[in-house]
Amino acid sequence: MSSESRLLEIPLERGSPIPLHEQMADYLGELLSAGVVPPGSKLPSERTLASFLGVSRGVISRAYERLKDLGLLEKRARSGVYAKASTGAHREPSTRGFVALADCTAEHIKPSPLESLPEGLSVKDLGSTWLESAGSPSFDELEASLKAELRSFLATRSLLASEGEITPVEGVQRGIFLTLWALGARRPSLWVEELTFPAVLEVARALRLRVKRLPMDEERMLEKLSLEAIPGEMVYLIPSIHNPTTRCISPRARSALLELARERELYLIEDDSFGELKFEGHVMPSLRGSSGGDPRVIYLGSFCQAITPGLKLGYVVCERGLAEEISKARLKLGGTGQNTVWAAAKKLLSTGAVDELLSRARRTLSAKLNLLLQALEERGLREKAKRLPLGGVGIFLEDLGIPGSVLSGRLARRGILVRPAKAFHVLGKDLDAIRLNFSSLSAQEIKRLAAELSMALKS
Structure with missing residues (x-):
């Protein structure tokens, strides 16, 4: 999955008192510090990102400048903007597989460990x-x-x-x-x-x-x-x-x-x-x-x-x-x-x-979902999945007892990125729900996810 694919889903709250460029810089800063965007990755151009997000180029420029000042980005002459190695205090995630938990579109699925062509x-x-x-x-x-x-x-x-x-x-x-x-x-x-x-x-x-x-x-x-x-x-x-x-x-x-x-x-x-x-x-x-x-x-x-x-x-x-x-x-x-x-x-x-590749993907994703449900069951969280997916790459957990944005913040500090329901709500309402993407996780990573989720809910 490319850096541009990850960065095109930046959640912005238009009615927030926090300026858009600060929201964007904070969000990208978390991704960069956590290693979600690997050092050396090229970021979308100001024009591309501004057009996609529906904001002015000035918003993107100010956000990039702020991240450059923090030592997270570097501008290369006639080449663009690139991620630098993080020097912050954020803990590196123990596995990059958890990156996919933050993604929410079919186009962004990381195929591993499915076989290739x-x-x-x-x-x-x-x-x-x-x-x-x-x-x-x-x-x-x-x-x-x-x-x-x-x-x-x-x-x-x-x-x-x-x-x-x-x-x-x-x-x-x-x-x-x-x-x-x-x-x-x-x-x-x-x-x-x-x-x-x-x-x-x-x-x-x-x-x-x-x-x-x-x-x-x-x-x-x-x-x-x-x-x-x-x-x-x-x-x-x-x-x-x-x-x-x-x-x-x-x-x-x-x-x-x-x-x-x-x-x-x-x-x-x-x-x-x-x-x-x-x-x-x-x-x-x-x-x-x-x-x-x-x-x-x-x-x-x-x-x-x-x-x-x-x-x-x-x-x-x-x-x-x-x-x-x-x-x-x-x-x-x-x-x-x-x-x-x-x-x-x-x-x-x-x-x-x-058709052959789709069949293989369905079998693998179904097996991963079953592993995730079993791991949630072992942690007493199975009932939070109110609806069993008939397909796809994610699962929606509800009635978590705390706002999804709070929970996602706790998990991010543990190196795990998830999407709070707020990111999907038309009005940005902070529901007690999150969406998990399990497509790229190994069995070991799925078990760790359930354990970290359980601890984050109790903390």
């Missing part, structure tokens, strides 16, 4: 080899061939789409941004659940969208939409393996959502980042696949680095007109994918290796 090839090597064998196709030719493979892959998931309705993007997070950018100019309101993917809120703020809250309970969600939703508004949902709670919306509620969206002319944006990581049985049917081709239902899917390092690919499936707008936005705003990554994805899809 067939024949031990890296994504870059595999992509380069395919490009050479294909006679170095143009970007348009490569995109067309990738769309064809994605179309076949999605059809096996009961999601029928033409190639003109599929847009490859650099991960689901990028797909969210481009979709909201393409739709938001004419539809300035976005409904999201009270707990949701933090990057969606940052994108909404950057695009100056009005964010409206939906209850987590599916019955109350449907009721609120039926009473208050205005025709043309957007609704962002994670119906399968919700981030952070791992909840799955019931089939009955899915049907009701689709019917309501048709009646009220709402745009449903379905984030299926974790859908492919369902542990048992078939993947859950997508809203778009069940909609009968409703042009207002938009699907965001992903291949993540859980199946192999470096394979960061997302795809947006929507009606052709919107797909063209998203493609134009992708070109206008920068980023048309790395040819080697797209070529590798095309190769893996065409050979069936993606």
Whole structure:
């Protein structure tokens, strides 16, 4: 996982009396001091980070300068900003595996100890080899061939789409941004659940969208939409393996959502980042696949680095007109994918290796979840997992007795990074809950996590 991937999820409280640059410097300082960002790692440029977080470059510049003064960063002429070795008093984490506990997107999964690509090839090597064998196709030719493979892959998931309705993007997070950018100019309101993917809120703020809250309970969600939703508004949902709670919306509620969206002319944006990581049985049917081709239902899917390092690919499936707008936005705003990554994805899809790698990832993640549940049981914490994940990489612990931000602070001092529920709440409400990511942990690390969590709750 790259330093940029870690740093793009900086939690900022816009209404806090603490200046944004100080919040950012404090957060990055913890990561740098704890060794989460290894010395020598290049940080995102001021322009990149400012654009992603929806803040001015001045905020980023002041934060970087503060960290430079503390000896945590260094600026290299004509090269950028890099992490320096920590000289602070923060204790180094005993294992880097715990870094992954702080990550909350499918794209950020650290694949170890899953095996890598067939024949031990890296994504870059595999992509380069395919490009050479294909006679170095143009970007348009490569995109067309990738769309064809994605179309076949999605059809096996009961999601029928033409190639003109599929847009490859650099991960689901990028797909969210481009979709909201393409739709938001004419539809300035976005409904999201009270707990949701933090990057969606940052994108909404950057695009100056009005964010409206939906209850987590599916019955109350449907009721609120039926009473208050205005025709043309957007609704962002994670119906399968919700981030952070791992909840799955019931089939009955899915049907009701689709019917309501048709009646009220709402745009449903379905984030299926974790859908492919369902542990048992078939993947859950997508809203778009069940909609009968409703042009207002938009699907965001992903291949993540859980199946192999470096394979960061997302795809947006929507009606052709919107797909063209998203493609134009992708070109206008920068980023048309790395040819080697797209070529590798095309190769893996065409050979069936993606399904093999996904199956392997599901088995490994399921085994790790069982180990974690057993470790929590031994510490008397099993009941804090109110909902057993059907898939994905994380687990949501609730009713902990102390605010999640307090608990996450205690754990950070022990070298363990977790995400408090506050980071996912639309209003930043500090719930007594946290989300743990277990994807990259060994059995020994899982046991240590449970022990440290138990001690942190008692301290």
